[in-house]
Amino acid sequence: MKEKYYITTAIAYASRKPHIGNTYEIILTDAIARRKRQEGYDVFFLTGTDEHGQKIEEYAKEAGIEPKAYVDNVASCIRSIWDLMNTSYSKFIRTTDDYHEKAVARIFERLYKQGDIYKTEYEGWYCVPCESFVTETQAVNGVCPDCGRPLRRAKEEAYNFKMSKYADRLMKYIEDNPDFIFPEARKKEMVNNFLKAGLQDLCVSRTSFKWGIPVSFDPKHVIYVWIDALSNYITALGYDVDEKGELYKKYWPADVHIIGKDILRFHTIYWPIILMALGEPLPKKVFGHPWLLNGTDKISKSKGNVIYADDLVKLFGVDAVRHYCLAEMPFAADGSISYENLIARYNADLANNLGNLVNRTVAMTKKYFDGVIPAYDKSIENDTDRDLIAKCGETYTKVQEFFDTFHIADASDEVFGLLRRANKYIDETTPWVLAKDESQKGRLGNVLYALLETIRIGAVLLFPFMPQTSEKVFSFLGTDVTSLESVKNFGGLVSGNKVGETEVLFDRIDPEKMLAEIAESMPKEKTAAKPDDANVNEITIDDFKNVELRCAEIIACEPVPKAKKLLKIQLDLGYEKRQVVSGIAKFYKPDELIGKKVAVVANLKPAVLCGVESNGMILASGEDTVRVVFLDKDTPLGERIR
RNA sequence: CGCGGGGUGGAGCAGUUGGUAGCUCGUCGGGCUCAUAACCCGGAGGUCAGGUGGUUCAAGUCCCCUCCCCGCAACCA
Numbered sequence: 001m002k003e004k005y006y007i008t009t010a011i012a013y014a015s016r017k018p019h020i021g022n023t024y025e026i027i028l029t030d031a032i033a034r035r036k037r038q039e040g041y042d043v044f045f046l047t048g049t050d051e052h053g054q055k056i057e058e059y060a061k062e063a064g065i066e067p068k069a070y071v072d073n074v075a076s077c078i079r080s081i082w083d084l085m086n087t088s089y090s091k092f093i094r095t096t097d098d099y100h101e102k103a104v105a106r107i108f109e110r111l112y113k114q115g116d117i118y119k120t121e122y123e124g125w126y127c128v129p130c131e132s133f134v135t136e137t138q139a140v141n142g143v144c145p146d147c148g149r150p151l152r153r154a155k156e157e158a159y160n161f162k163m164s165k166y167a168d169r170l171m172k173y174i175e176d177n178p179d180f181i182f183p184e185a186r187k188k189e190m191v192n193n194f195l196k197a198g199l200q201d202l203c204v205s206r207t208s209f210k211w212g213i214p215v216s217f218d219p220k221h222v223i224y225v226w227i228d229a230l231s232n233y234i235t236a237l238g239y240d241v242d243e244k245g246e247l248y249k250k251y252w253p254a255d256v257h258i259i260g261k262d263i264l265r266f267h268t269i270y271w272p273i274i275l276m277a278l279g280e281p282l283p284k285k286v287f288g289h290p291w292l293l294n295g296t297d298k299i300s301k302s303k304g305n306v307i308y309a310d311d312l313v314k315l316f317g318v319d320a321v322r323h324y325c326l327a328e329m330p331f332a333a334d335g336s337i338s339y340e341n342l343i344a345r346y347n348a349d350l351a352n353n354l355g356n357l358v359n360r361t362v363a364m365t366k367k368y369f370d371g372v373i374p375a376y377d378k379s380i381e382n383d384t385d386r387d388l389i390a391k392c393g394e395t396y397t398k399v400q401e402f403f404d405t406f407h408i409a410d411a412s413d414e415v416f417g418l419l420r421r422a423n424k425y426i427d428e429t430t431p432w433v434l435a436k437d438e439s440q441k442g443r444l445g446n447v448l449y450a451l452l453e454t455i456r457i458g459a460v461l462l463f464p465f466m467p468q469t470s471e472k473v474f475s476f477l478g479t480d481v482t483s484l485e486s487v488k489n490f491g492g493l494v495s496g497n498k499v500g501e502t503e504v505l506f507d508r509i510d511p512e513k514m515l516a517e518i519a520e521s522m523p524k525e526k527t528a529a530k531p532d533d534a535n536v537n538e539i540t541i542d543d544f545k546n547v548e549l550r551c552a553e554i555i556a557c558e559p560v561p562k563a564k565k566l567l568k569i570q571l572d573l574g575y576e577k578r579q580v581v582s583g584i585a586k587f588y589k590p591d592e593l594i595g596k597k598v599a600v601v602a603n604l605k606p607a608v609l610c611g612v613e614s615n616g617m618i619l620a621s622g623e624d625t626v627r628v629v630f631l632d633k634d635t636p637l638g639e640r641i642r
Numbered sequence: 643c644g645c646g647g648g649g650u651g652g653a654g655c656a657g658u659u660g661g662u663a664g665c666u667c668g669u670c671g672g673g674c675u676c677a678u679a680a681c682c683c684g685g686a687g688g689u690c691a692g693g694u695g696g697u698u699c700a701a702g703u704c705c706c707c708u709c710c711c712c713g714c715a716a717c718c719a
Contacts, residue, residue: 185647189714192645197715261713290713330655332647333712341654344667352680360677367676410656413666420666427682432675508678565718583718601719609717617719626718 005041006251007033010259010267011050011093011232014074015059020337023081023309024292024325028408029258030087031326034464035403037088038484044251046236047082048093049075050229052222057211067211071096081309086318086467093236095213095228103235105216107278108204108223110241111161116277117204119218120160159205159221166273167199173272173282181268182287182406183332186261190268202226202270230271233257234280241278254283261288287406290334292325307337315514319466320346320506326465327412339518343511353419354458354469355505360426361451362476362502368435373452373478374445375495384428385450389490391421392457396488399461415461422454452477453493460487469505476502548603549619549641551631557590560612568612569593571600574637581607581614587626597631599641 009029012018026047033045051071060070075094082089093100111117174180174191181187205221206212212222231239237252238245244252259267264286272282312321324342327349329335365371395418402411425447434444459473460482474482478500479493486492555577556570565583567590580600599619606615619629 183647185713188646193715196645265714328654333655336654341667347678348667351678356678356680358677360681362677364676416666423677423681424683426676427674430674430676435676504678506678508680560717563717565716581717581719585718604719607717607719609719612717614719 002040002042004251004255005033005036005043006046006237006254006256007036007043008046008233008254008257009089010257010263011048011095011229012078013053013055014049014051014071014078014094015053015055016074017077017308018081020307020309020312020321020325021292023085024329025258025260025289026082026087026089027085027322027325028289028329030085030089031322031408031464032256032258032403032406034088034467038460038463040484043090044237044247045088045090046093046233047087047089048091048232048236049078049095050225050232051075051094051096052212052228053225054206054209054211057209060211068096084310084313084318085322088467091236093232095232099238100232100235101213103240104213104223104228104231106241107231107274108159108213108227109216111227111274111277112159112217114277115162116165117159117161120158121156156207157218157221158203158207159215159218160201161204161227161270161273161277163199163202163270163273166276167195169276170269170272171195174268177284179285180282181264182285185332186264186288187268190265194265194269199269226266226270227274230266230274233271233283234275239280253281256285256287257283258287258289261290264288290329290332292329293334293336312342315518316342316346316509317506319469320350323350323412323466327409327416329409331407331409339515340511343509343514346506347509347511349416350506351508353416353423354462357419357423357426357451358455358473358476358505359502361422361448361455362499364431364435365448365452365499368431368444369448371498373493373495373497373499374449376446376449376453376491377442380442380446384425385446388421388425388450388454391418392454392490395461396457403464412462412465415458415465418454418461419458422451422458425451425454449493449495452499453490456481456493457487457490460484472503472505475500544642546603547601549599550602551597551635551637551639551641552600553597553637554593554595557593559585559590560609563609566609566612567593569618571598571616572637573600573602578615579613580616580618581609581612582618582620584618584620584626584628588628593628596628597633597635597637599629599631 007029009025012022029045029047033043036043049071051074056071057067060067063070071094079092082092095101095104108117171191174187174195181190204224204227205215206224207221210222212224213228215221215223233254234248234252237248237250239248239252257267267283267286267288275282309321316324320342324337324345328337328341328345365373395414398414399411402408402414429443429447431444431447434440434447455473456477456479459470459477463470463482470482474480476499477493478497481492481494550573552571552573554569555572558568560566560568560581563585565585567582567585567588569580569582571578571580601617601619604616606613608614620626621629
């Protein structure tokens with residue numbers, strides 16, 4: 001009986017087409033899943049989509065369609081990219097799947113009945129037309145930040161989960177299972193920032209939107225994302241409160257959840273606690289992988305630097321994209337993607353090292369042995385042969401170690417190191433010289449056998465990374481000996497068989513030519529993308545007049561202690577002086593601001609930030625890079641800006 | 643003093659329990675011709691962020707201080 005292995009990705013949020021950074025996760029998980037299958041595990045590999053929530057509700061509204069129609073669309077787009085990337089998931093779950101919704105509703109019900117979820121009231125500022133609560137700090141002037149209409153005090157019912165009740169047990173679990181949160185540094189973040197600080201109860205329902213799974217006994221509430229989305233890992237296996245499906249009995253607990261580092265908190269704190277409350281075992285490991293960035297920037301639509309997997313596939317092919325993602329990503333630090341690097345890696349690893357090695361070796365086999373795989377004569381084996389063979393064994397071992405510790409890029413590197421060694425072996429043994437001397441036929445046979453076998457070993461080890469490429473290599477070699485087991489020891493390739501037809505595995509790319517083509521095909525992104533994020537409503541001139549903007553001069557400025565982003569700024573409005581706090585410390589030094597004139601929102605409700613009072617707001621633009629709106633130096637102090 | 647991770651030849655990274663600094667790419671020179679202008683060899687290039695700090699026979703590797711970067715958290719009004 002095979003040992004089971006249950007591996008999952010996070011479910012992708014079905015709001016937009018996923019970019020290459022999102023796609024990285026499924027590729028990574030697929031590589032691990034494929035490897036585990038090679039190792040003989042009975043693997044269940046789950047992925048899917050998270051399809052509820054306010055954002056999706058809004059996007060659907062914008063698109064003028066029902067949320068379900070919207071997510072059907074996006075989910076199929078996501079799935080088609082997963083398929084395009086040749087990922088071997090066992091099941092694709094959607095949180096709108098009927099069985100999932102039912103199971104989640106019952107999970108909620110059960111947690112409520114046993115007292116882990118309790119009803120509470122939330123009081124705050126509420127905007128009736130927008131049907132939404134506004135945080136205390138957003139409630140500027142008692143006016144809704146979205147629509148500008150007056151807010152009123154309101155109470156909202158909500159369901160909270162008693163997280164604190166399980167904190168000690170979770171702490172103990174983390175201590176008893178040092179590998180649970182991975183990598184190590186992430187564990188410290190979770191423990192120090194949340195567990196040691198004391199867990200807050202978590203709000204697990206919403207009434208502010210409808211697109212979700214209703215609370216069965218209180219249908220004006222919708223189950224919020226945590227319980228809904230996280231439960232996918234068990235509902236996909238047929239878990240339900242009263243009856244656990246066969247798959248569940250077989251595969252749960254998960255051996256590993258592969259997730260982005262950004263959602264580690266939900267998977268290492270809330271999810272285990274939910275499971276504890278349900279009386280179910282916890283996952284064995286949660287691996288928070290780093291991000292794939294575009295250059296040094298996070299990939300995002302608003303930055304206009306989005307790269308999609310399918311576009312890359314058109315240029316480079318599926319396996320080249322897989323290889324890049326897997327080989328380029330460091331274990332813990334963020335990796336980056338660029339066309340330049342992708343081309344460089346493609347040429348170096350795939351075309352020059354792997355592709356050319358396969359090509360030249362098979363070509364020689366055809367030329368010198370009529371395509372028949374020669375026998376390996378151990379009696380004339382020399383040190384050069386032994387060295388290569390030793391390298392094969394070493395590679396096998398190291399790849400295993402690297403996979404066991406999730407160092408996937410290192411595992412990949414290891415195999416390419418073997419291929420490099422094989423290329424060198426050709427130079428060392430000079431088969432074209434041996435071929436000229438009939439008495440060296442035996443040596444030549446050994447050399448070619450050793451090369452073909454090394455290539456086979458490499459292809460087997462590369463299978464989790466580049467399945468299609470490996471299959472091609474197997475067919476070039478005319479071999480069906482492709483198990484991981486067959487590669488443990490040198491010599492699995494059967495002599496006497498004929499090699500197959502070959503083709504160029506990876507065409508060399510001319511970097512300049514391709515980069516020029518890419519630049520050509522790029523839409524002229526110089527013009528800003530049309531904003532699609534804001535809930536921008538039309539306002540009247542009177543609405544605008546509610547905002548009192550005035551010219552002020554910065555007369556003093558200093559950093560706020562203990563705050564990284566805040567500057568404490570003294571302003572002169574002409575008719576009065578006042579202090580504001582602004583989150584621009586990262587972009588401006590205090591000295592360079594003094595004497596500058598800025599636009600200030602003068603009638604903003606005071607707030608306290610990091611213990612410092614702020615009476616107004618300086619206008620600035622930008623999200624990741626903030627630019628203050630400076631006024632002309634001749635603008636009179638205190639002048640109203642319209 | 644919130645918690646944590648880093649700063650290593652042009653780029654991206656390794657450097658385990660301290661013992662003459664490695665890998666891939668790039669670059670320069672050479673070799674070979676089986677092969678996809680590829681492959682192989684060699685050279686140049688690093689005071690391992692700084693403290694002309696401490697421990698040691700010996701420190702990139704341990705300790706202390708400073709500077710800078712990055713995560714998480716907290717305030718981007």
